[in-house]
Amino acid sequence: MLTIQLSSWKEWAILLLSLGKIRISLFATLTATAGYLLATGQPSAPMLLPTAAVFLLAFGSCGLNQYQERAIDASMERTRGRVLPSEGLTPKAALTISITEISSGSLLLLFAVNPFAFLLGLFAVFWYNGVYTYLKQKTAFAVIPGALIGTIPPAIGWVSGGSDLLDPRLWGIALFFYMWQAPHFWLLLLDFGKEYEAAGLPSVTRVFSTRQLKRILFIWLLSTGVSCLLIPFFGIGVSVPVHILLLSLTLWLFWITIDFFSSSSPGPSFRLTFTRLNIYVLCVIALFSLDRFLFFSYTRTALITRILASIGFKPV
Numbered sequence: 328m329l330t331i332q333l334s335s336w337k338e339w340a341i342l343l344l345s346l347g348k349i350r351i352s353l354f355a356t357l358t359a360t361a362g363y364l365l366a367t368g369q370p371s372a373p374m375l376l377p378t379a380a381v382f383l384l385a386f387g388s389c390g391l392n393q394y395q396e397r398a399i400d401a402s403m404e405r406t407r408g409r410v411l412p413s414e415g416l417t418p419k420a421a422l423t424i425s426i427t428e429i430s431s432g433s434l435l436l437l438f439a440v441n442p443f444a445f446l447l448g449l450f451a452v453f454w455y456n457g458v459y460t461y462l463k464q465k466t467a468f469a470v471i472p473g474a475l476i477g478t479i480p481p482a483i484g485w486v487s488g489g490s491d492l493l494d495p496r497l498w499g500i501a502l503f504f505y506m507w508q509a510p511h512f513w514l515l516l517l518d519f520g521k522e523y524e525a526a527g528l529p530s531v532t533r534v535f536s537t538r539q540l541k542r543i544l545f546i547w548l549l550s551t552g553v554s555c556l557l558i559p560f561f562g563i564g565v566s567v568p569v570h571i572l573l574l575s576l577t578l579w580l581f582w583i584t585i586d587f588f589s590s591s592s593p594g595p596s597f598r599l600t601f602t603r604l605n606i607y608v609l610c611v612i613a614l615f616s617l618d619r620f621l622f623f624s625y626t627r628t629a630l631i632t633r634i635l636a637s638i639g640f641k642p643v
Contacts, residue, residue, distance in 0.1 A: 342415045346393060346424065347386035355385040355480040357609075358504065361616045362484025365500065365563060377444055377487035380435040381480050384448050387428030391456050394421045399464075402526045405519050436483070443486040451479040467529040470516075474508035499561025500615075506554040507608050510547040513540075514601040541588055548584040548604070552577040555611055569618050573611070580607050 359381040363374050393400065393411055397418060400406035410416045416424075429452055437445040455476050462469035478501040485497045513531065516523065517540060520532030531540060555577055558564060564573065583603045590596035 342410050343424070346390045346410050346416060346421055347428070348389035348393075349386075351389055352382055352385040356382040357612060358477075359480040359484035359487075361612045362481035362497075362500065363488045364484075364616045365481075365496070366485045366488030366490035374488075376435060376439045377484055380432045380440065380444070380448065381483055383428045383432030383435065384451060385480070387425045387430075387432060388452050388455050390421055390425030390428065391452075392460055394418060394425060395456065395460050397421075399526055399528065403519075403522045405522055436487075440487045443492060444483050447479055447483045447486065451476060451483075454479070464528060467531045467534050469529075470509050470512040473512065474505050477504040477508035477511075496562045499558045499563055503551070503554045503558055503611070506547070506551040507604070510544050510551060511601070511604060511608075513544060513547070514597050514604065517544075518597045518601070544600075545584055545588045548587070548600075549581065551604075552580045552584075555580075558615070564615050564618050566618055569614055572614055576607060576610055576614070580604070583607070 356378050360374065360378050363377060364370060367374075393409060397411040400409050401412035406412065411418060411421055433445060433448055433452075436448045455473075459469055459473035459476060462472065481500050481504060482492065482497060485494070485500070486492050490497065516530070517532065520530050523530040524533060535543065555573065559570060559573070564570070580603075583600060587596055587600040
């Protein structure tokens with residue numbers, strides 16, 4: 328009896344994680360955490376509240392998206408195994424769970440964080456489930472406005488840390504996440520472009536040839552790297568080691584981009600570049616988040632002071 332009960336709990340947990348697209352939700356939570364750390368400069372117990380809220384919002388929003396697209400998912404080979412097409416959960420149960428999580432995350436931001444974070448959270452749900460999900464069925468270029476979604480979790484973390492929404496440093500971070508979202512989504516979609524066409528959905532594979540798409544993605548990927556290198560000019564990441572590592576990572580991204588463009592095998596090339604791009608973004612997030620903790624004594628000012636001190640110069 329215990330084995331059966333344990334098995335049912337495991338199955339229930341797997342269903343919930345699948346409904347909320349756990350990897351996407353965790354990534355959104357990670358970027359919100361990075362936004363908070365960049366705003367405050369240090370981890371703290373209050374950081375747990377906005378990160379938990381973002382997780383609930385992302386989890387619920389992804390679940391609501393699956394509820395909205397359950398008929399489309401049932402018609403595509405790649406998504407037929409999801410919780411709703413496979414009847415792991417009923418649509419009513421999925422909707423109830425999703426609304427509960429969105430409500431819990433929103434209330435947590437409103438009463439435990441601040442009104443700005445709350446409004447950003449509501450906007451994220453509206454933009455993802457109201458605008459982007461609708462546009463995906465109308466245009467192959469839904470990812471362009473949809474990429475705005477990627478900028479909101481770090482903004483929630485930023486304002487939760489007490490920083491200004493209009494701070495130029497936040498806009499530098501937001502630009503990077505926006506530029507990353509477009510190639511991230513398109514590389515994923517391109518790998519299954521034929522399925523989207525078969526399901527009757529607008530697809531960029533109908534608009535452009537594979538060669539044209541690779542050229543477009545080539546520009547997007549290079550632009551993502553450039554936007555990353557611009558972040559220090561907005562005042563984020565002031566230590567010399569961060570600059571060196573950031574440049575090294577971005578040169579690696581440029582090499583990935585060239586390798587992707589010159590590859591003659593579209594399918595594996597899309598998948599491999601998708602994985603590499605996400606690794607790059609994770610490394611950048613970690614680098615900026617740890618900047619003040621690992622490299623606080625290696626800022627340009629500190630290094631210049633040390634050099635002057637070593638030759639006997641004492642600043643007045």
